[in-house]
Amino acid sequence: MEARNAPSVTTSSDIYAYLLQTSLKKRDPFAGKSIHAQIIKSGLHLGVFLMNNLMNYYMKTGSYLDAHHVFEEMPVRNAFSWNTILSASAKQGRFDTARRVFNEMPERDSVSWTAMIVGYNQMGRYGNAIQMFLEMISARVPVTQFTVTNILSACASIKALDIGRKVHSFVVKLAVGSYVSVGNCLLNMYAKSGDPRTAQIVFDRMRLKDISSWNAMISLHMQCGCADLALEQFNQMAERNIVSWNSMIAGYNQHGLDMEALTIFSSMLKDSFLKPDKFTLASILSACGNLEKLEFGKQIHALIIRAGLDTSEALVNALISMYAKSGGLEIAEKVNDNRRPQAQQLHLSSNVKRQFKLGFLDYGKQIHASAIRTGEVSSVSVSNALISMYSKAGSISGAKQVFNLIHRNRDTILGVP
Numbered sequence: 208m209e210a211r212n213a214p215s216v217t218t219s220s221d222i223y224a225y226l227l228q229t230s231l232k233k234r235d236p237f238a239g240k241s242i243h244a245q246i247i248k249s250g251l252h253l254g255v256f257l258m259n260n261l262m263n264y265y266m267k268t269g270s271y272l273d274a275h276h277v278f279e280e281m282p283v284r285n286a287f288s289w290n291t292i293l294s295a296s297a298k299q300g301r302f303d304t305a306r307r308v309f310n311e312m313p314e315r316d317s318v319s320w321t322a323m324i325v326g327y328n329q330m331g332r333y334g335n336a337i338q339m340f341l342e343m344i345s346a347r348v349p350v351t352q353f354t355v356t357n358i359l360s361a362c363a364s365i366k367a368l369d370i371g372r373k374v375h376s377f378v379v380k381l382a383v384g385s386y387v388s389v390g391n392c393l394l395n396m397y398a399k400s401g402d403p404r405t406a407q408i409v410f411d412r413m414r415l416k417d418i419s420s421w422n423a424m425i426s427l428h429m430q431c432g433c434a435d436l437a438l439e440q441f442n443q444m445a446e447r448n449i450v451s452w453n454s455m456i457a458g459y460n461q462h463g464l465d466m467e468a469l470t471i472f473s474s475m476l477k478d479s480f481l482k483p484d485k486f487t488l489a490s491i492l493s494a495c496g497n498l499e500k501l502e503f504g505k506q507i508h509a510l511i512i513r514a515g516l517d518t519s520e521a522l523v524n525a526l527i528s529m530y531a532k533s534g535g536l537e538i539a540e541k542v543n544d545n546r547r548p549q550a551q552q553l554h555l556s557s558n559v560k561r562q563f564k565l566g567f568l569d570y571g572k573q574i575h576a577s578a579i580r581t582g583e584v585s586s587v588s589v590s591n592a593l594i595s596m597y598s599k600a601g602s603i604s605g606a607k608q609v610f611n612l613i614h615r616n617r618d619t620i621l622g623v624p
Contacts, residue, residue, distance in 0.1 A: 220257040227264045239264040240273075253280075259287050266295040275304075290318045297326020302335075315346075321354045324361075333361040337370055344377075352383045359392035368400035387415050391423060398427040422450045429458025434467070449481050457490045465494035469503065483510070485519050492525040496532035504529045 223246055230238035243261055246253065253261075258281050265274035278284070278292040289312045296305035309315065309323055320343040327336035340358045343350065355378055362371035375393060383389050390413040397406035410416070410424050421444045428437035441447070441455055452475045459468035472491050475481065483491070488511055495504035508526055511517050523542060530539035 220251070220254060223251070224257055224260040227260045231264050231267055234268070239268060239270075255281065255283050255285055255288065259285070259291065262288065262291050266291060271295055271299050271301075286314065286316065286318075289313075290316075290322060293319055294322040294326070297322050298329065300326070300330045302326065302330075302332075315348070317349050317351050317354065320346075320348050321351060321357065324354060324357050328357050328361050331364075333365045333367075336361040337365075337367060340374075341370075350377055350381060352386050352389060355381070355383060356388050356392045359389075359396045363392070363396040363399040366400045368397075368402060371396045371400060385414060387413070387417050387420065390415075391417070391419050394420060394423040394427075398423060398430070403427050403431055418444070418446060418448050418451065422448075422454055425451065425454045426458070429454060429461070432462060434458060434462060434464060447479065447481075449484055449487070452479070452481065453484070453486050453490070456487060456494075460490045460494045460497075463497070465497045468494040469498070469500070482514070485516055485522055488516065489521055489525045492522070492529040496529035499533045501530070501533035501535050504533055504535075 223242060226242050227239055230242065239261070246257070246261075251257075258277055262274045262277045265271070265277065274295050275292060278288060281288060289308065293305055293308045293312070296302075296308060305323060305326060309319060312319060320339065323339050324336045324343075327333070327339060336358060340354070340361075343354070355374060358374055359371060362368070362374065371393075374396075378389055378393065390409060393409045394406050397403070397409060406427055407424070410420065413420060421440060424440050425437045428434070428440065437455060437458060441451065444451060452471070455471050456468050456475075459465065459471065468490060472483070472487070472494075475483065475487075488507060491507055492504060495501075495507060504526075507529075511519075511522055511526070516522055526542050527539045530536065530542065
């Protein structure tokens with residue numbers, strides 16, 4: 208280790224700071240403690256510069272308590288010292304400590320305020336992040352690009368459109384709207400807050416756009432049911448990633464445009480070097496099921512196996528649903544037989560409930576027959592789902608048949624004496 212090999216005469220703060228920074232680059236979580244021990248053993252005076260380096264090392268290697276201990280031992284602190292421990296406390300979710308440090312700071316700058324906002328945002332305390340931002344504005348502290356992106360993210364998360372619009376006005380005043388990251392956050396905020404018209408205006412005015420900008424608009428148009436506009440923007444993209452294709456495919460599928468979903472999926476396989484992921488494949492399986500495209504669905508199944516995705520619970524469920532809807536009930540049973548027993552029962556019970564909601568009583572009866580053949584009808588969750596389905600569909604005889612079977616098995620969980 209460099210700290211051990213260093214000559215004993217090299218006891219200057221600069222040398223130790225260099226060793227700490229080198230260890231940090233190597234992501235060595237133990238070297239720093241060894242260096243710290245050597246500093247103490249050498250009797251070197253721990254000035255602000257060296258203690259800041261120690262604190263920064265501990266914070267970035269995840270040793271929060273060690274970083275906090277160094278901070279508490281500091282006789283003199285500068286702005287970097289305060290902001291480092293504040294940021295560490297906020298990111299750890301230790302908001303009582305972070306707020307105490309924030310209140311004790313002799314001076315607070317943009318970094319201090321933004322550290323609190325980022326911490327609240329990352330821990331899902333969006334209301335606190337917004338309140339902190341409003342206090343920051345009242346204190347007339349300069350707002351940075353990083354502050355803006357974080358507060359827009361918080362506004363989007365809780366659909367705080369009014370606050371988001373105020374932040375937008377700050378973006379205009381600060382002239383930070385030219386940053387792609389800021390523009391994308393504005394798009395996301397307006398889209399999630401239910402203002403697609405303003406989102407489109409922001410997009411049109413963005414001088415620089417990246418793939419995320421285009422993807423946001425495609426997703427927004429699909430959410431609003433404007434598939435033609437989504438396709439128009441998709442065709443204008445100079446470069447596309449998997450999110451671009453998935454947004455189009457899933458959007459078509461969700462709006463019942465399943466043939467369009469299959470068409471664009473075929474284009475993806477032919478025109479792009481991207482491989483479909485499990486989200487792509489789940490949407491395509493849904494489209495195949497809706498269109499009863501059994502043979503195409505089998506090809507997708509083979510693709511899933513080749514890609515090693517056949518253990519994905521979401522894809523297994525999608526395969527079973529696709530085969531059942533497309534007339535391949537026997538294959539659906541085989542796919543179900545290959546899954547874990549507990550997962551089989553959970554899928555059967557959820558499938559029964561889903562088919563009832565869709566009004567497919569006949570298909571529900573097929574699932575019932577399949578459960579009898581596999582012996583899974585004795586499962587409490589499956590039996591309960593079947594009774595509920597028959598009862599709500601007005602088939603008293605069907606519900607009674609399942610109930611009598613449970614009675615014979617003395618299923619105490621259902622309360623049958």
